[in-house]
Amino acid sequence: MTAQRIDGKAAAEALIGRVTDDVARLIRDHGVQPGLAVVLVGDDPASTVYVRSKIKRTAAAGMRSFDHRLPGDVSEDDLLAIIARLNADPQVNGILVQLPLPKHISADRVINAIDPGKDVDGLHPVNAGRLSAGTAKLVPCTPRGCVILAKGVRGTLAGLDAVVVGRSAIVGKPLAQLLLAEDATVTIAHSKTKDLADVCRRADLLFAAVGRPEMVRGDWVKPGATVVDVGINRLALPDGKSRLIGDVAYAEAEKVAGAITPVPGGVGPMTIACLLLNTLIAARARAG
């Protein structure tokens, strides 16, 4: 049996459609048009592609889009001054600073400077704390997208054994919190985990977010499990082109899993959809 291929593109389009309708309603009923500011430092090719896509989708959903491109050698003080301006701008409901930042800039200081009410990445310590307390409104986009996809397959996640491979602040840790809030039994595994393959084999829900191409093999997957692959690894090909591959060996895992997300076309599109959702949530909070 081959696993169901989870269509993240279709799920993202459906979510964006709902957000677009709600944006129109917010404008009509409250005169508030949500606005998202995206800040890109430097010209990393992957980040440039992501940012372009975010800006395009923001405008298509009926939101205002503010685009700030800064040179790679911008000073931390100048970046912080821009964030202070965006914090004070009533037309800006969401602020996203594309990561990673150049080494001379402290990502911590930058994230801490964003107004928590505009932190559509959900990375500010106030929002991370609220997520842990179970009271968060703005939660990180990729983990939110992962949970929506898993619920789309399983309905409820209550009582399921979930294993998250990876413990980053942007994916692994918040994903574990969201799964816990869905009443799953959650294990966070990482590079120091003993018998990682065995731990993964216990998972009804397996999330791979390590950034290592095809690290999760087919025989790490429990038969019938739902596998969500967060990895986006660019593999250089001999002809000079490149191909995206995930953290899961898809061809092996699809023979064992019940359902699995492809790369590309799985989690990736959901991240942008959830960014738009977070911008709407931030704008609604302002509308009262």
Ligand code: GUN
């Ligand atoms: N870089 C890669 N993914 C993300 C994300 O979700 N948010 C931000 N700000 N930067 C990223």
